[in-house]
Each structure stands twice: as structure tokens, then as C-alpha cells.
Amino acid sequence: MSEFSDFTIADRPAVSLQIYQYLKQAIISCKLEPGRAISEKEIASSMDVSRQPVREAFIQLAKCSLVRVYPQRGTYVTQISIKSVLDGQLIRSSIECALMERLTALISAEQLENLTYLLSQQQHAIDTQNYQLFLHQDDAFHQQFALIADCPLAWETIETVKAVMDRVRYLDLTRESTMEQVLSEHRAIIDALANRDVHQAKILLKQHLSDFPQVIKSIQERYPTWFAEQ
Incomplete structure (x- = not known):
């Protein structure tokens, strides 16, 4: 070792x-x-x-x-449990989408600027091909949803369930253009928040968090022995 x-x-x-x-x-x-x-x-x-x-x-x-x-x-x-990853994705998506109602009502110009700054950090991670940094900045971006909505317990819950998801998230980032796509989706979510469009914010966020079945299938084809159904 x-x-x-x-x-x-x-x-x-x-x-x-x-x-x-x-x-x-x-x-x-x-x-x-x-x-x-x-x-x-x-x-x-x-x-x-x-x-x-x-x-x-x-x-x-x-x-x-x-x-x-x-x-x-x-x-x-x-091994990476497919069921646990999909269960975690369902829980995370439900919590974050539920936060959007409060978030769009409370978010300030300063908080929007902070979210935009986190996107610049994600761009830096893309430029340097630093997957670990991008994953960290991705988490920081989503954590802000709970903090701005004044519901830190939401992120604590997400952190617990996403531990089983993070290997899939990391491996997905190593695929060509994945980081760029995630960054683009983050920008669209910020635009919806800036317009206080809760309906659009929920739609974009749900789409952003909903592609795990396809991601798992792609990664499993590359590393079949790393996965377990349960």
C-alpha cells in the first residue's frame, strides 16, 4: 500500500x-x-x-x-450499488427541488454573485482537467441552495445519501464534455433563479439531476465488475 x-x-x-x-x-x-x-x-x-x-x-x-x-x-x-445510487438520486432530487420555492423567494443579488463565482471555479477545474476540484465546486454550488433557503439540514441529509453516488459522479466527470455540460446546466439554473422563475428552476434542476440511469449504464459498460445490482 x-x-x-x-x-x-x-x-x-x-x-x-x-x-x-x-x-x-x-x-x-x-x-x-x-x-x-x-x-x-x-x-x-x-x-x-x-x-x-x-x-x-x-x-x-x-x-x-x-x-x-x-x-x-x-x-x-x-462495489457500487446501482439501487443505492438511484435511491440516493431520488432523495437528493426531491429535497433540492423542494428547496426551489423558498430559494427563489429569498435569493439576493449578492447570493447570485456568489453562485456565479462558484461557476468560475468550476470553469477553472475544467481548464485544468481537475475532476476532484470540479466535484468539490459542484457540491459547493448545490450546498448553497440549502444555505440560501435557510435549511442547512437539507444539505446534511443530501451529504449522507450522496456518499454512495459520488463514485458515479466522479467517473462521469472523466467522460468527454461532461464537466462542460454540468457547468452549462448550472448557468441555466442561475438564470432561472435570477428571474425568480420557480417553475423553470425546478424543471432545470430536475433535468440536471435525472440522468443517473444513463450515466450508470455507460460507466458499467466500462467497469462491469465494479457494480452490484443491490
Whole structure:
């Protein structure tokens, strides 16, 4: 597991949280591919840390359904559950579309400017072909919907369900023109919000979040062993 030798410990947050965040990103980007066995002992040795924070990170990853621990057998990165991804997409779409009513009534010129700034960051990610940065800025854009609507619990809920979706989202970004398409759809949503057109905003957002079945099919054709139906 020498690929983890680039891990460095910062003063904060807790070491276990740093390891969790590092491993989570490695799983989302499929650096740790679905189905792969991972060893608490080997990761601890590679990162030059004790096994306890790695064990704690594994527990958090298991709660997100990103790893599964089999007693006496070991810990494995989970396959991508098609059902879980589609269930997560349904929940996320329902929550975000429900936010549009309040969002279009409350959004200010300053908040629209902030959303537009996030689009410039997404453009930078496209220019540098930085998929991880684009995914981060995509999340920041959608998180603003909940914050502007004064409903932070909505994003907390979405974060919980989208953990199982993020590998598909990341792999989709690696396809040609996907990032450009996402950015274009974000611009259209901002235009609808600026016009306080809640009906159009809901339509655009629902379309924006509705293509997961086609995306899954395309990715599954490339990586069939990475997926599970359930």
C-alpha cells in the first residue's frame, strides 16, 4: 500500500478524520477500486500512524457504505450499488427541488454573485482537467441552495445519501464534455433563479439531476465488475 505514502498529518482535525477524508477521496476517485481488499495494518504502516486511527476511519467509511468489514476475512471497498445510487438520486432530487420555492423567494443579488463565482471555479477545474476540484465546486454550488433557503439540514441529509453516488459522479466527470455540460446546466439554473422563475428552476434542476440511469449504464459498460445490482 505504498500509494498512501504521500499522506501527511496536519495539526488538525483529528488524525482519524484526516485518514477518513483521505481514504474516502481515494475510494470516490476509484484509486481504491470497488471490490479491493484494504488492510488496516498495511495502511497504518504506509501512513506511519498507529492502527487505531485507521480502524476509526474504517468505521466511518463503513457507515457511508464505502467499505464493508467481513469478520475473519478482512475489509473490502464496496462495489457500487446501482439501487443505492438511484435511491440516493431520488432523495437528493426531491429535497433540492423542494428547496426551489423558498430559494427563489429569498435569493439576493449578492447570493447570485456568489453562485456565479462558484461557476468560475468550476470553469477553472475544467481548464485544468481537475475532476476532484470540479466535484468539490459542484457540491459547493448545490450546498448553497440549502444555505440560501435557510435549511442547512437539507444539505446534511443530501451529504449522507450522496456518499454512495459520488463514485458515479466522479467517473462521469472523466467522460468527454461532461464537466462542460454540468457547468452549462448550472448557468441555466442561475438564470432561472435570477428571474425568480420557480417553475423553470425546478424543471432545470430536475433535468440536471435525472440522468443517473444513463450515466450508470455507460460507466458499467466500462467497469462491469465494479457494480452490484443491490
